[in-house]
Amino acid sequence: MSLLITHKADKIELLKFKIPAMRAFHITWLTFFLCFFSWFGIAPLMPVIREELHLTKGQIGNIMLASVSITLFARIFIGWVCDKIGPRITYTVLLLVGALPVIFIGLSNSYESFLLFRLAIGVIGASFVVTQYHTTLMFNSKVVGTANATVAGWGNLGGGVTQMVMPLIFGVFVANGFAASSAWRLSMMIPGVLLVIMAIVYFFCTKDTMEGNFSSLKRNQQALNTEKGKNTSFFEICKGYRVWLLFLAYAASFGVEITIDNIAALYFKDTFDLSLAQAGIIAGTFGLMNIFARTLGGFISDKVAAKIGLNGRVSVLGIFLLLEGIGIILFSKMGILPLAVITMVLFALFVKMSNGAVFSIVPFVNKKAVGTVSGIVGAGGNAGALLFTAMFKFDGISYQAAFFIIGGAVVVISILTLLLRFSTQETIVPKVSIPLSDGLNG
Secondary structure, rough: OOEEOOOOOOOOOOOOOOOHHHHHHHHHHHHHHHHHHHHHOOHHHHHHHHHHHOOHHHHHHHHHHHHHHEEEEHHHHHHHHHHHHHHHHHHHHHHHHHHHHHHHHHHHHHHHHHHHHHHHHHHHHHHHHHHHHHHHHEEEOHHHHHHHHHHHHHHHHHHHHHHHHHHHHHHHHOOOOHHHHHHHHHHHHHHHHHHHHHHHHHHHHHOOOOOOOOHHHHHHHOOEEEEEOOOOHHHHHHOOOHHHHHHHHHHHHEEEEEEEHHHHHHHHHHHHOOOOOHHHHHHHHHHHHEEEEEEEHHHHHHHHHHHHEEEEEHHHHHHHHHHHHHHHHHOOOOOOHHHHHHHHHHHHHHHHHHHHHHHHHHHHHOOOOHHHHHHHHHHHHHHHHHHHHHHEEEEEEOHHHHHHHHHHHHHHHHHHOOOOOOHHHHHHHOOEEEEEOOOOOO
16 A cells, blocks of 8 residues: 655745744755765875875775765665655664764774774765655655755765864864874764764654654554555666666766765875865865755756756756766866866866756656665765776776766766656656555654
8 A cells, every 4th residue: 555645845945944844854954964974074084094094095995985885785775764664763763873883983993993984884875865755755846856956965065064174173182182093083973973963853853744754644544545556666666777877877976976075185185285174175165066056956957847847857967967077077187276176166066966957857757666766876876986986996097097087987977868768747746655564663
């Protein structure tokens, strides 16, 4: 049996916190912000950790790969869980579990132990799927692209802010007499504690849908509008080509984003001989583009779709990806710091807009399995990050060459994305059907 969600917000009213949709909107983006901050909190401190643990370039590459590898599987799993028990309980548990390795990574005293903690921290990257799923349940097709893009974009700001803030937190500990080897460990405890606080906030201050939580909806299902029928299985969803084209598109957009979040501080420090703080500030500008750019991508997608239909969203995505790829290629050729910063900001704009455009399409792929589709497509970002990050691991490939190859790959994927097609009947999705299993008790 499937529950049909009919009451959804048709506009974004930022200051109306009493509306369940807007309360979920704000709490979701703030929670995702802290998840992203925690996920990449260690990245700007890597120059210090590299010296203490005597890490090689290959080992640093493995650490970066670890940070995104487990997220690929976690996102697929979390998307499926969301469909079963709802975003509220899923997010609460994810936050509590994810906080543990963030807090305890300071116990690392070798490459091997650090690698394992970095791997475990990657689980909180699955928070993105819950974020997109929750706003999809709360907002209708008129504004779902903008809503999804905004909460994800403002959340992704954590990746930029952490590049600037974590070195400052580290500096405060050092200024108060702590050795560098202790300061980075203490610094990581702060985001971990914040995750625990947000788990409590999410549980008590949000609802799964405008109509209530999944648990209460199940108890009252006799009084609700329900439809009988076979639920779409995970394997049936995997057979759809559109899911995998969006998987590739998100690999080319968000995969690039988290690759840059991981490598930017090291790249600018080593290439242009900058201090830790200087490199962190420059790297942080990449993430700060999320203030508006991802929202802009979703907004443009919504407006174009209103004019020419859902296939217009596909065209918007293809154009954004093409411009992103060209920008990365140009960035790879910049040997002067100001020009490198300018081109990074330009391609960052299209990276974020592409992210927003991808998830303005996701809610329309399969309305009975939004969580599962979100999980698979979201995992594409991590698959892309794994492939792209791997190129920075090998001594035979320079950072500049790696960026050039990535840019070329994005251009190719932008062309493949245009193969996505939707029928006229699929251009409007007014309702979302949520599978209700007998074991639903969230």
